[in-house]
Amino acid sequence: MKNIHILKWILVVGIVVVLNLFFNFAIKLVYDTPEWETFCPNRNEPVVMTPPDQEQCLAAGGQWNPRTEKPRTNIAETVETAGWCDVNFTCQKEFETANELYNRNVFIVLIVAGLASLVIGFFLANISSVSLGLSLGGVVSFIIGAARYWSDMDDYLRVIILGLALVVLIWLGVKKIRD
Numbered sequence: 001m002k003n004i005h006i007l008k009w010i011l012v013v014g015i016v017v018v019l020n021l022f023f024n025f026a027i028k029l030v031y032d033t034p035e036w037e038t039f040c041p042n043r044n045e046p047v048v049m050t051p052p053d054q055e056q057c058l059a060a061g062g063q064w065n066p067r068t069e070k071p072r073t074n075i076a077e078t079v080e081t082a083g084w085c086d087v088n089f090t091c092q093k094e095f096e097t098a099n100e101l102y103n104r105n106v107f108i109v110l111i112v113a114g115l116a117s118l119v120i121g122f123f124l125a126n127i128s129s130v131s132l133g134l135s136l137g138g139v140v141s142f143i144i145g146a147a148r149y150w151s152d153m154d155d156y157l158r159v160i161i162l163g164l165a166l167v168v169l170i171w172l173g174v175k176k177i178r179d
Helices: 002-030 054-059 089-123 128-152 155-178
Strands: 063-066 083-086
Touching (some): 002 128
């Protein structure tokens, strides 16, 4: 009898892990992750020639940063510059925008998939291990989706999503557990 309980919990944990691996790899299979090299080609080379002035920096898609203090160096002859160029500025912003959009879309897919798993788990309540595995897998999917997009999410959207999730969970709990 004790072994059956252990086996049921192993099944529950297995369903939770495999379900979320399935969700995430299925997303990766059909929706490509933005790659740094796509937005900033040849910017990872060991030697990058930095534009020497503001005009050339802006023409290369960089951001010019004026020097606010004199550079510290041990070299006797110091070449003073008016500032420095962040050559990755424009492509980095484009990459961050694409990555934020990607994380938002993955968040939506994981929330929908998690909600579907949670609902299916509640409707399979007569098969306790499978029901619990699907339900917990759905909750873990919510957590993974929220963790991916949380830092980019607007505060109002956070409150709305948390409120909706709370209402759905309470409704499912009252409806299914009461029955």
